Amino acid sequence: MVKIAIIGAGLAGLTLARSLQDIAQVTVFEKSRGLGGRLSTRRAEPFAFDHGAQYFTAKTDAFNDFLKPMIASNVVQAWDARVVDIRDGQVMNQRQWDATCPHYVGSPGMSAIGRYLADGLDVRRQTHIQSVVADERGWALTDTDGEELGVFDWVISTAPVAQTAALLPPSFAAMSALPDLQMQGCFAVMLGFDQALPLDFDVARVVDTKIGWIAVNSSKPGRPDACRLVIHANNAWSQAHLDAPRDTVMTELCDAASDLLGLSLATAQHRAIHAWRYANVDQPRTVRYLLDTDNQLAAAGDWCLEGRVESAFSSAMALADDLRKRLVH
Numbered sequence: 001m002v003k004i005a006i007i008g009a010g011l012a013g014l015t016l017a018r019s020l021q022d023i024a025q026v027t028v029f030e031k032s033r034g035l036g037g038r039l040s041t042r043r044a045e046p047f048a049f050d051h052g053a054q055y056f057t058a059k060t061d062a063f064n065d066f067l068k069p070m071i072a073s074n075v076v077q078a079w080d081a082r083v084v085d086i087r088d089g090q091v092m093n094q095r096q097w098d099a100t101c102p103h104y105v106g107s108p109g110m111s112a113i114g115r116y117l118a119d120g121l122d123v124r125r126q127t128h129i130q131s132v133v134a135d136e137r138g139w140a141l142t143d144t145d146g147e148e149l150g151v152f153d154w155v156i157s158t159a160p161v162a163q164t165a166a167l168l169p170p171s172f173a174a175m176s177a178l179p180d181l182q183m184q185g186c187f188a189v190m191l192g193f194d195q196a197l198p199l200d201f202d203v204a205r206v207v208d209t210k211i212g213w214i215a216v217n218s219s220k221p222g223r224p225d226a227c228r229l230v231i232h233a234n235n236a237w238s239q240a241h242l243d244a245p246r247d248t249v250m251t252e253l254c255d256a257a258s259d260l261l262g263l264s265l266a267t268a269q270h271r272a273i274h275a276w277r278y279a280n281v282d283q284p285r286t287v288r289y290l291l292d293t294d295n296q297l298a299a300a301g302d303w304c305l306e307g308r309v310e311s312a313f314s315s316a317m318a319l320a321d322d323l324r325k326r327l328v329h
């Protein structure tokens with residue numbers, strides 16, 4: 001059987017692995033301890049926070065079909081959130097998400113999706129791929145500890161675009177299809193409270209110089225009651241402050257959110273911040289995936305389309321369909 005190495009156990013990597021496992025010997029390498037990539041949940045007992053992707057929609061039949069078994073087993077549930085916009089400090093446009101356009105989340109946390117999809121796959125966690133080097137047998141992979149991880153016929157990277165460009169060898173000519181693609185950062189502030197906050201929304205989409213999003217994480221289905229807020233800085237502000245001291249950034253964002261909400265968030269029992277260096281793409285693309293059949297290298301991920309969960313799935317499925325046609329004779 002052909003041997004395929006997939007770098008990254010986010011939605012794209014796990015979708016590819018599941019789609020190819022019947023025609024290839026697939027090994028997934030993931031640098032983190034958790035599965036799911038940006039579909040992630042950070043735990044700090046008694047609190048847990050979805051600090052990456054907040055929710056997702058399903059526009060295509062293929063993605064709706066893919067979600068069905070996860071919905072049936074409650075790993076994916078609809079979040080009927082009460083939503084507002086906050087613009088110039090004014091709360092407006094109150095509405096409620098409902099079944100006419102479901103907004104899905106993983107349950108009991110976003111990371112449940114990665115755990116579900118990885119079941120039965122050969123996933124090597126905490127294995128940070130450092131190099132992909134050609135030898136006479138194929139592609140030899142080595143991790144950052146210097147461990148040799150084997151030789152593969154094909155290597156597929158689903159790491160964010162900058163990491164993919166750094167990882168795959170210069171002979172991966174397909175990379176030139178996305179010469180100027182940039183990804184933008186995002187700060188996520190996580191606040192846990194010992195009592196409920198007097199908020200009459202679950203989600204606030206904010207137009208502000210710093211903040212882009214405030215969510216009552218505990219309003220999502222399948223979560224414990226302990227009140228939790230996730231605050232995302234907007235991409236432009238995050239990108240400009242990625243190298244600033246984390247304490248300063250957290251204080252600035254908490255102060256800005258306190259002003260917006262008209263209450264003090266300093267009462268939080270738990271405070272943490274995470275910097276996503278590669279959160280979102282600067283603008284949508286249409287390449288779907290990158291494939292170099294001569295070198296047997298490929299890449300997929302949300303960045304081939306746009307920074308959405310469904311795009312990661314669509315990119316991975318398009319590449320898997322193409323590879324299946326080539327590998328099944």
Ligand SMILES: Cc1cc2nc3c(=O)[nH]c(=O)nc-3n(C[C@H](O)[C@H](O)[C@H](O)COP(=O)(O)OP(=O)(O)OC[C@H]3O[C@@H](n4cnc5c(N)ncnc54)[C@H](O)[C@@H]3O)c2cc1C
Nearest residue numbers: 008010011012031037038053054129159301302308309312
């Ligand atoms: C703060 C934030 C908010 C978001 N909000 C939303 C939202 O509300 N709705 C929505 O639809 N989308 C949202 N997104 C985007 C969504 O999370 C992504 O589009 C999607 O999860 C991308 O999946 P992926 O598999 O392409 O990439 P990733 O999930 O990034 O997976 C790539 C994986 O590769 C691993 N990796 C990287 N380099 C290496 C290496 N050298 N060796 C081994 N492993 C490696 C990474 O650890 C990661 O697990 C958000 C993202 C962020 C960060």
